[in-house]
Amino acid sequence: MATVLRDGVDRERLLRTFLDLVAIDSPTGHEQEIGHDLEARFADLGCAVRRDHVGNLVAVRAGSPDRTILVSTHMDTAGTDRGIRPVVGADGIVRTDGSTILGADDKSGIAGCLEVLTLLRDHPDVTAPTIEFVVTVGEERGLVGSRQLDVELLRASHGFVLDTAGAMGSITYWSPTSVYLTITFVGRKAHAGVEPEKGINAVKVAAEAVAAMPLGRIDEETVANIGTFTGGEARNIVPGSVVLEGMARSHDQHKLDRQLHAMRYACQVAADRHGASVDFGIETIYQTYKIDEDAVPYREAAAAIRSVGLDVVPRKSGGGTDGNFFNAQGIPCVALPTGMVDEHATSEHIAVDDMVLACRVLLAIVTGDPR
Ligand SMILES: [Zn+2]
Incomplete structure (x- = not known):
C-alpha cells in the first residue's frame, strides 16, 4: 500500500x-x-x-x-x-x-x-x-x-x-555553529585639517584590527568573515567610530572559541595601540x-x-x-x-x-x- x-x-x-x-x-x-x-x-x-x-x-x-x-x-x-x-x-x-x-x-x-x-x-x-x-x-x-x-x-x-x-x-x-559579530570601535573625532593630533582615527584602528585577524577558511571546520565596514562622516573629519559586521562558523565549538578569541585579540591590540575602545558583540544564531x-x-x-x-x-x-x-x-x-x-x-x-x-x-x- x-x-x-x-x-x-x-x-x-x-x-x-x-x-x-x-x-x-x-x-x-x-x-x-x-x-x-x-x-x-x-x-x-x-x-x-x-x-x-x-x-x-x-x-x-x-x-x-x-x-x-x-x-x-x-x-x-x-x-x-x-x-x-x-x-x-x-x-x-x-x-x-x-x-x-x-x-x-x-x-x-x-x-x-x-x-x-x-x-x-x-x-x-x-x-x-x-x-x-x-x-x-x-x-x-x-x-x-x-x-x-x-x-x-x-x-x-x-x-x-x-x-x-x-x-x-x-x-x-x-x-556548524554560526555567530554574528558586531564590532564597534570608538576613537575620537577631530578637525582633520586644523588639529588632527587631537583625534583618534577609528577607521585606521579598525583597519589594523581587520588586517591582523585570521579570516576566510581557517581550517576544515572553521570559517570567518568581516562583511561590512561602516564609519566616518566626512573627508575632513577624523572618524570617531566604525562598525564592522561579520560572522564566524565552525563544526567544532572549541575551534570556534579559538577563532573568536583571535578576532577579539586583534581588535583589542589595535584599539590599545591607539587609545581607542572596542566593543566586540557576539550573537549565536544557531548551534x-x-x-x-x-x-x-x-x-x-x-x-x-x-x-x-x-x-x-x-x-x-x-x-x-x-x-x-x-x-x-x-x-x-x-x-x-x-x-x-x-x-x-x-x-x-x-x-x-x-x-x-x-x-x-x-x-x-x-x-x-x-x-
Ligand atoms: Zn532555506
Missing part, C-alpha cells in the same frame, strides 16, 4: 503547487500573504493549523497517536527579490528569467509537504504518523522565526528539515548539531532514501537550517534535499524530477514502519 502511495506522486500537480507558491512574493519580513495562503492550503488538506505571534505556521495532521514526527520548511525567500517569473524548460528544469532568485529555497520543500498531504487525504487507508508541519518565517535572516517558536507546543520525537541543496539522497547530519548514523531520524531517512532506489550520501553542511534550532531544543532532526540548486542566486533552479524524488522520499518516511 505504501508503495502505491509513493509511486502516486502527481508530477503536474506538484509542479503547479510549486509555481503557485513561487508566484507569491515572500522575501524575509514580508510573509503575510504567503502565510495566509499556506494556512488555507494546510487546513483544506485536513490539518489543524495555527500561526504564532511572529507568523510561524504549525499544521498538524492527525495520524497514529503513538508516533509524531516533525517536518520543517520555511516560507520566506532570501534577499528582497519580488515578481519572480519562473520558466519551465523543455528539459524539465525550472529556472527564473535571470533577474531574480527562484525561491525553490524553500518553496520546493513546502510544495512537497502539500503533495504528501494530498496523497494521504486520497488514501485514507494508509497508516501514517501524526505529522507536525512547521513552516517558519524569517529563516533566511538568521532563523529569526524558529528562534521565537514555542517548541513546548510540539509533540514530535524527531524530525526532518526539507531545506537543503546537495545530491538527492544526501542526509545533512552535521551542521552545531551532529546526528549519528544509528539515531532515529538518520535511520528513517536512510531507509526511505534507499527504498526509492537512491544511495545515501552523508553530508556535512557549511550552513544551518531551522534543524539547528530544533536539535538544540531536543528534537533530533536531519536535513534533506528538495532538489534546489544555486539557492540565493539568480541562477537558482530545480529539476521537476528531483522535486518528485524528494516527495517520494518524504512519503517513504511517512509511510515507513516505525524503527
Whole structure:
C-alpha cells in the first residue's frame, strides 16, 4: 500500500503547487500573504493549523497517536527579490528569467509537504504518523522565526528539515555553529585639517584590527568573515567610530572559541595601540548539531532514501537550517534535499524530477514502519 502511495506522486500537480507558491512574493519580513495562503492550503488538506505571534505556521495532521514526527520548511525567500517569473524548460528544469532568485529555497520543500498531504487525504487507508508541519518565517535572516517558536507546543520525537541543496539522497547530519559579530570601535573625532593630533582615527584602528585577524577558511571546520565596514562622516573629519559586521562558523565549538578569541585579540591590540575602545558583540544564531548514523531520524531517512532506489550520501553542511534550532531544543532532526540548486542566486533552479524524488522520499518516511 505504501508503495502505491509513493509511486502516486502527481508530477503536474506538484509542479503547479510549486509555481503557485513561487508566484507569491515572500522575501524575509514580508510573509503575510504567503502565510495566509499556506494556512488555507494546510487546513483544506485536513490539518489543524495555527500561526504564532511572529507568523510561524504549525499544521498538524492527525495520524497514529503513538508516533509524531516533525517536518520543517520555511516560507520566506532570501534577499528582497519580488515578481519572480519562473520558466519551465523543455528539459524539465525550472529556472527564473535571470533577474531574480527562484525561491525553490524553500518553496520546493513546502510544495512537497502539500503533495504528501494530498496523497494521504486520497488514501485514507494508509497508516501514517501524526505529522507536525512547521513552516517558519524569517529563516533566511538568521532563523529569526524558529528562534521565537514555542517548541513546548510540539509533540514530535524527531524530525526532518526539507531545506537543503546537495545530491538527492544526501542526509545533512552535521551542521556548524554560526555567530554574528558586531564590532564597534570608538576613537575620537577631530578637525582633520586644523588639529588632527587631537583625534583618534577609528577607521585606521579598525583597519589594523581587520588586517591582523585570521579570516576566510581557517581550517576544515572553521570559517570567518568581516562583511561590512561602516564609519566616518566626512573627508575632513577624523572618524570617531566604525562598525564592522561579520560572522564566524565552525563544526567544532572549541575551534570556534579559538577563532573568536583571535578576532577579539586583534581588535583589542589595535584599539590599545591607539587609545581607542572596542566593543566586540557576539550573537549565536544557531548551534552545531551532529546526528549519528544509528539515531532515529538518520535511520528513517536512510531507509526511505534507499527504498526509492537512491544511495545515501552523508553530508556535512557549511550552513544551518531551522534543524539547528530544533536539535538544540531536543528534537533530533536531519536535513534533506528538495532538489534546489544555486539557492540565493539568480541562477537558482530545480529539476521537476528531483522535486518528485524528494516527495517520494518524504512519503517513504511517512509511510515507513516505525524503527
Ligand atoms: Zn532555506
